[in-house]
Amino acid sequence: MKVERAKLSWLERLYIPSILNGFKVxxxxxxxxxxxGVYADKQSDYSAKTTMQYPEEKWPVPTGYRGAPYLVKxxxxxTKCVSCQLCEFVCPPKAIRITPPGQxxxxxxxxxxxxxxxxxxxxxxCIYCGFCQEVCPEEAIFLLKDYAITGENRxxxxxxxxxxxxxxxxxxxxxxxxVQDGVDEGIxxxxxxxxxxxxxxxxx
Amino acid sequence: xxxxxxxxxxxxxxxxxxIKVLGVFAVVMPMVAYSVVAERRISAFIQDRVGPxxxxxxxTKIKLLGLGQPLADGLKSFxxxxxxxxxxxxxxxxxxxxxxxxxxxxxxxxxxxGSVLGAQKMVIADLNVGILFTFGIVSLGVxxxxxxxxxxxxxxxxxGGIRSSAQMISYEIAMGMAVVPVFMLAADPTWRxxxxxxxxxxxxxxxxxxxxLSSVVAYQSDGLFxxxxxxxxxxxxIFLIAIFAETNRLPFDLPESxxxxxxxxxxxxxxxxxxxxxxGEYAAMIAGSALMVVxxxxxxxxxxxxFNTPAQSLGMGVLHILVFxxxxxxxxxxxxxxxxxxxxxxxxxxxxxxxKRFLPLSLANIILTAIVLWATA
Ligand code: SF4
Ligand code: SF4
Numbered sequence: 001m002k003v004e005r006a007k008l009s010w011l012e013r014l015y016i017p018s019i020l021n022g023f024k025v026x027x028x029x030x031x032x033x034x035x036x037g038v039y040a041d042k043q044s045d046y047s048a049k050t051t052m053q054y055p056e057e058k059w060p061v062p063t064g065y066r067g068a069p070y071l072v073k074x075x076x077x078x079t080k081c082v083s084c085q086l087c088e089f090v091c092p093p094k095a096i097r098i099t100p101p102g103q104x105x106x107x108x109x110x111x112x113x114x115x116x117x118x119x120x121x122x123x124x125x126c127i128y129c130g131f132c133q134e135v136c137p138e139e140a141i142f143l144l145k146d147y148a149i150t151g152e153n154r155x156x157x158x159x160x161x162x163x164x165x166x167x168x169x170x171x172x173x174x175x176x177x178x179v180q181d182g183v184d185e186g187i188x189x190x191x192x193x194x195x196x197x198x199x200x201x202x203x204x
Numbered sequence: 205x206x207x208x209x210x211x212x213x214x215x216x217x218x219x220x221x222x223i224k225v226l227g228v229f230a231v232v233m234p235m236v237a238y239s240v241v242a243e244r245r246i247s248a249f250i251q252d253r254v255g256p257x258x259x260x261x262x263x264t265k266i267k268l269l270g271l272g273q274p275l276a277d278g279l280k281s282f283x284x285x286x287x288x289x290x291x292x293x294x295x296x297x298x299x300x301x302x303x304x305x306x307x308x309x310x311x312x313x314x315x316x317x318g319s320v321l322g323a324q325k326m327v328i329a330d331l332n333v334g335i336l337f338t339f340g341i342v343s344l345g346v347x348x349x350x351x352x353x354x355x356x357x358x359x360x361x362x363x364g365g366i367r368s369s370a371q372m373i374s375y376e377i378a379m380g381m382a383v384v385p386v387f388m389l390a391a392d393p394t395w396r397x398x399x400x401x402x403x404x405x406x407x408x409x410x411x412x413x414x415x416x417l418s419s420v421v422a423y424q425s426d427g428l429f430x431x432x433x434x435x436x437x438x439x440x441x442i443f444l445i446a447i448f449a450e451t452n453r454l455p456f457d458l459p460e461s462x463x464x465x466x467x468x469x470x471x472x473x474x475x476x477x478x479x480x481x482x483x484g485e486y487a488a489m490i491a492g493s494a495l496m497v498v499x500x501x502x503x504x505x506x507x508x509x510x511f512n513t514p515a516q517s518l519g520m521g522v523l524h525i526l527v528f529x530x531x532x533x534x535x536x537x538x539x540x541x542x543x544x545x546x547x548x549x550x551x552x553x554x555x556x557x558x559x560k561r562f563l564p565l566s567l568a569n570i571i572l573t574a575i576v577l578w579a580t581a
Contacts, residue, residue: 018544022545022546026250026541026545028545029250029251029252030249032252038553049248049249049254051253051254053254179570
């Protein structure tokens with residue numbers, strides 16, 4: 001193939017106009033402290049250049065984002081999980097491992113028959129699919145917005161019950177998460193499902 | 205100075221040379237390190253980024269605008285795996301980084317980086333053929349690149365090596381030719397009579413020949429417009445561009461051109477060996493800048509009283525060295541900046557410019573200078 005080369009004029013072949021142009025462009029960029037428009041709504045604290053200063057600055061996580069799954073507590077600071085092990089069963093990569101309390105295990109809230117003795121999620125295995133949140137009858141596990149899961153070794157990344165509960169925090173946070181997704185606060189999952197079903201148009 | 209030290213230094217001249225060598229090394233190495241940081245920061249700013257701004261003093265939270273970066277980079281390249289691919293020619297492969305780095309440092313031997321400190325002239329080897337020595341050494345630098353290309357035994361480094369040798373040969377000639385008029389002016393000993401502080405200069409230049417770099421500096425000490433950048437602008441432009449080509453800097457970085465040749469001659473290198481190439485490149489930049497400062501921009505002199513004669517006190521001597529370093533920094537800044545101003549030349553353009561433009565132009569410049577000198581003599 002023959003590439004047609006544009007004929008350069010005498011001035012162009014001196015390369016001086018292009019050198020000056022290059023100088024102009026680099027100067028403009030060097031002294032420009034503007035944030036690029038692409039990030040305009042994303043970043044607020046830092047004002048210089050386009051680089052996002054992670055980890056001081058972070059992307060606002062969009063609604064509906066599936067981050068790391070954590071256990072949540074109810075408003076009275078009690079464990080919500082009832083150790084039904086549905087999440088363990090449904091988890092595709094088998095990231096969840098629950099040790100049930102066995103006979104006569106204690107519970108910390110009324111209306112619960114049992115609570116897990118140990119609840120581990122291996123964050124290295126988890127694929128953030130959200131099945132556990134979907135399946136949980138007690139709304140005890142939520143995929144919150146954490147995405148930067150770091151640790152120095154593999155053991156550290158197997159989160160145990162205490163860690164999951166403290167990271168998950170009280171129930172409101174989970175509700176917030178859901179409210180953003182368009183679910184009213186305080187509505188139990190199954191009630192919502194029932195409502196949805198009732199709201200379906202009927203065909204008869 | 206205590207008696208015995210003076211005596212020791214007088215009896216063993218090499219001691220003083222060793223001290224100077226160490227001194228120059230101690231200045232040039234940090235300059236290499238920090239020109240890398242400067243390169244990264246300036247590049248980042250031109251590209252609307254921020255660049256490395258995190259590393260400060262180790263084990264503290266002090267960031268210092270990322271000035272600790274060289275330390276981290278150095279440590280990193282030491283700790284990385286030094287991988288030798290199976291298909292390389294080992295001996296040459298091991299030699300190449302050293303061969304490319306050493307010449308860049310050796311150039312500093314003849315560069316007058318300051319006037320005097322005490323009784324010592326601030327140049328390691330005050331050669332009477334300083335400029336010839338420089339050219340001889342600078343052109344050795346290409347062997348490292350060619351050797352790396354050959355030893356790597358794979359196609360991209362090989363192409364890089366070939367390009368490098370062609371490029372160096374072309375620009376070496378233009379560069380040498382560009383410097384000829386400089387010495388046509390500086391080697392005419394009559395100018396020494398007109399200098400403001402003639403006796404001091406005469407003492408300083410005692411026994412130096414006219415191809416000596418110190419004498420070029422002395423020639424330019426007489427006011428701003430005696431700087432050869434103003435007297436020989438064409439020579440300066442050619443020399444500047446040739447230095448860009450010699451140091452493989454954009455827009456002439458064809459041996460490395462990462463868009464075409466992966467990383468050119470250093471594709472197969474990793475870890476400390478790659479760092480040696482890298483340091484060699486920056487040392488060559490500094491050496492090239494130093495040459496430009498000495499030949500065209502008045503060396504360590506400034507057209508101000510006190511800065512245009514050899515130093516009378518230690519303090520002034522140090523200031524002269526700082527002036528020299530400052531001027532080098534300006535040229536380094538220019539080299540870094542130009543990297544983002546111009547796209548890389550095509551290979552045929554490169555050869556065209558070298559042989560068809562700069563060579564005739566520098567020859568014409570020599571003739572022009574000769575005519576002017578003859579007419580005014
Ligand atoms: S999000 Fe998916 S992979 Fe992760 S723990 Fe829940 S069910 Fe398992
Ligand atoms: S988190 Fe939910 S699904 Fe999993 S064991 Fe507890 S209650 Fe059952």
